[in-house]
Amino acid sequence: MNQTSRSADQSDAITDAAAHWCLRLQAEDCSAAERQAFELWLAADPVHAEEYQAMLDIWQTADHLPRSNTPGKVIALPRRRRSAWRHYASAAAIALLALPTGAWIGWDQGWLPNQYQYLESTSSISHVLLKDGSQVELNLGSALRFTNYKDERRVTLVKGEAFFKVKHDSQHPFVVHAAQGQTRVTGTQFNVWKYEDQVKVTLVEGSVLVSSDAHDTDGGYRLGPGMQASYQSGDFEPRLSQTYSHDTSLAWRDGKLILDNLSLAQALPQINRYLDKPLQLADESTGNIRISGIYDTSQIKRLVGNLPKVLPVYLTRGKDGSMLLNRISPPPARG
Template sequence: MNHTSLSAAEYDAITDAAAQWCLRLQAEDCTAAERRAFEQWLSANPLHLQEYQAMLEIWQTADHLPRSVPDNVVPLPQRQRNHWQRFATAAAIALVALPAGAWVGWEQGWLPNSYQHLESNGQLSRVVLGDGSEVELNLNTELRFSNYKDERRVTLIKGEAFFKVSHDSQHPFVVHAANGWTRVTGTQFNVWKYDDQVKVTLVEGSVLVSSDGQASDSSYRLGPGMQASYKAGDYEPRLSQTYNQDNSLAWRSGKLILDNQSLAQALPMINRYLDKPLLLADASTGSIRISGIYNTSEIKRLVSALPKVLPVYLTRNKNGNMVLNRISPPAKG
């Protein structure tokens, strides 16, 4: 079936079916026969999978679904309208399953009036968010933006982004990354995420950073030129001051700058550009230091070039990862 020839009614029917399956598969009494029927429906048309995945994505933006769309919700731009229509369809279908009081809505701050899912793969990109803020995405970055009544919410799924947040003291802008969050009302800052590691760099204004997702009384305020680093499970972030030679934002010019860093420190910055992470054979290999300026679009070439500039050689483990091994210096006679 060529979905470009589908009528609006046929397309809506697929969207409705995706919403119904999304709801039914989460039910405790969903049977094996129903799951087989779902698999058959999914394989019948590539558009079925596309709509089902879009539905799941939208459901992740809220913990509850509303009875109806409030009258004061601002109309969305055309490019976001399909996501909103799917959300509204899912909400309407869910009414029959959700207990009274399980839904809230826009007025209670659960339902967004603007939603964007952004990804950058082979190139840097710049996007204006629904609230007017700007975000620059590094390579291989993915994030979600939802504009709620009480806050503007970003989830950085992977990668790195630089934010220029439009000021609104009554409508804070919150970036969730790993277990922590960064909260601002209007400023410029960078958030880097690799696996469960996060680094926040403030350029202008001030931000609050928390590493454990708790209330604001467990957060730390950064001033311009400061950084906060944490990983999932940390009780509090580690704070530091940046200097003129700090290279955290070099990616905005397509560069990765390593300045006499150990391989253990450099690998997370290198690996975020690779399909499979480069590994260290041991702590001794990790202590070797590296410097240089590299194009972020050519990091794979950097990996193959490392044995030419460092006392290391490459092997491959059983999982297909490249492994750096130290070449031991000759024994002293």
């Protein structure tokens, strides 16, 4: 897989793996089996070695920062390494925690976080307390990274869906990055759903600012309780809407996926969030078929097999191995 075809989520996963190995190989209890697993990981893809080397660069840079007691002193880093501090946030967090006296400058200048968490939920909903005191519910098949910087708390929703109860701190904003956009708050309750490059933010309490990366990220569009914002790659600004009493966006917190008279084109992103391989539409006509129902989020794979029983569709396999939904054509009208 080359760099141009690698998705942002795949690149982030490699960065996290490289950060993990950078930490484990320095640990005294690192076993021979772990070192062998590291060698296999390193040999699996040339990018793995590049990413790991970038981690070592950060360790070496942090190790050579002068240990000074003079607050506010700024050290100019070489251009390549200066950008590395920002790009490899997970490794930088490790360096800061491992070298607290040597890397305080990075924290003071806002380059390095002093806290880092990687959270993942696979087959069940997870309830997690972030290091800043905020609470997170992670839906099935979801993952996020949390880093705490001097000027902001930063979350990257790697995949899936999360509900946040943010601890209020007006001087320390809480920013959630998802696909090509962000949601900025100081303390509130809201939900962020992500599938591929599509994102939907639902506000429950308080207020948030939602903006795309193409827009001015210092501003954005303010949501009030009961409002939603949706965006995807290429959008200059999010699309805003008002939720109603029958809105089902948060049904996942009870383990339910509710499809309320949606077209298959609208429903598939919600269904595919729970599948290892996405279900695809054979054509636009198939996407116009409507579906309703309440489904258990842990049993979505069964839903795929049952679709031909409840809708005028049949399943085929595409050339790439994906499952295709095809519309059953109605019999010709008798003349």
